[in-house]
Amino acid sequence: MAASELDPLLASLGEARRARRTVMSTSADRAARLLREQVVEGTLRSGTRLPEVRLADALGVSRNTLREALSQLVAERILVREEHRGVLVATPDTTAVRDVYAARLVIEPAAVLHGPALDPAHLAALDAAVREGTTAGDRGDWPAVASANQHFHRAVVALSGSERLVAQMELLLAEMRLFFHQMGDPEPFHAPYLEENAVIAGHLRAGRRDEAATRLAAYLRAAERQLVAAYEQRTVGGDG
Amino acid sequence: MAASELDPLLASLGEARRARRTVMSTSADRAARLLREQVVEGTLRSGTRLPEVRLADALGVSRNTLREALSQLVAERILVREEHRGVLVATPDTTAVRDVYAARLVIEPAAVLHGPALDPAHLAALDAAVREGTTAGDRGDWPAVASANQHFHRAVVALSGSERLVAQMELLLAEMRLFFHQMGDPEPFHAPYLEENAVIAGHLRAGRRDEAATRLAAYLRAAERQLVAAYEQRTVGGDG
DNA sequence: GATTGCGGGATTGTTCAACAGTCCTTACGG
């Protein structure tokens, strides 16, 4: 077993190929991504049923592969499966919102406070998200503001340096967007936080982690209150 | 639409039924749970391939349903899928360990510090996990100590009050156990922390959140260092 | 008139069989 000097190269090449293969998209993954996108963008509204045959037909995949995709999204809490009744787009209630915010209140300020050194790439991502939000707000494109907000909070969690934590955060954020779509008019839920995002990014750029963290925590608590209040008003008022 | 007085009862019943149906186990879920258990318990070692036909046969399900289960576990990072090569048990490396600990360092101390009021149920869960660990340690059952440790940290995150955060933590902990199995002898990785768990639980019982959090953070940093060091020593020494 | 019982259609849960595409090993030839 004489090890030649190019063994490391071979190993790294093999690894790269394996990585690419791991990341390549299988048919079920593509279907899942497509559906997820439709749900997050609001095209597929909360509560709509997803019949397997019709949907598989529409997506151009077989029912079996579609079921793989659906299972994936059920695990992400974007869809809900009711046995023998099928899957439907989840409709988060205030319990879900409180739960998500409890998680966010743990994760986000802590990421700001205790993440590794603030490196330029992370700060740039934050600034980019802030700019994305303000320009979208200037042209009144509130769905785009919602996306920008999502990007901002993803960037915040990225400060933790943990890819896994970011992935988990994205699940929470996707669920939040589902909730927003239920609430209708997105402006009052996103507009107030554009300024706030800028302030927090500014604090971080200046290295003031404490201020950023406390401001972020207050921000999250306020957003939770606002959402829960709006939801309860809505369900008290409306009938369907 | 005259509402009778038993409407609320009907509504609650319907909700309960839906909840049960949502939680009830489909065949794929059962297969996934079984496989997960085998992996976490160490029966299925890192790197072992899981051929679909043989495995489906062994589990008594069809290949299609098995694939649903496998997809689920791939999403949980317990298994890895390499396209056209199949699924195999993940082998976390030090990168994964660093990533997981970065996430845990954000989540766990923050859950201790900023979770809602420490209620008796949570404190009882912590104590139970501590006792479970010490008795297992007394009889030298180190795999059981590993389980107890997992329960302790789950209880810590439960302080956050977020069911979702607990679920996400469980993914991280499962991945850690995969790593432990790779390292062989579990005693040196779990024994030192039994005492530490007891101290932290004591702090929390007395309401000293700050001490508990800082102690927990130090604990996590130490564990990460120990694990990474052991791993690198192991891979420098061995050849396969 | 409200309630119960009973099809009947639609949909899910699950299986089986098949086939092309890809990967791995092995043997062969230069």
Add this chain to the structure above:
DNA sequence: CCGTAAGGACTGTTGAACAATCCCGCAATC
């Protein structure tokens, strides 16, 4: 020693099938 062709094993994906279950409407009943 290197490339390569052949063959086998396995995955990715599909289509069809069948029992179980659910839902809706209609008739029978009290």
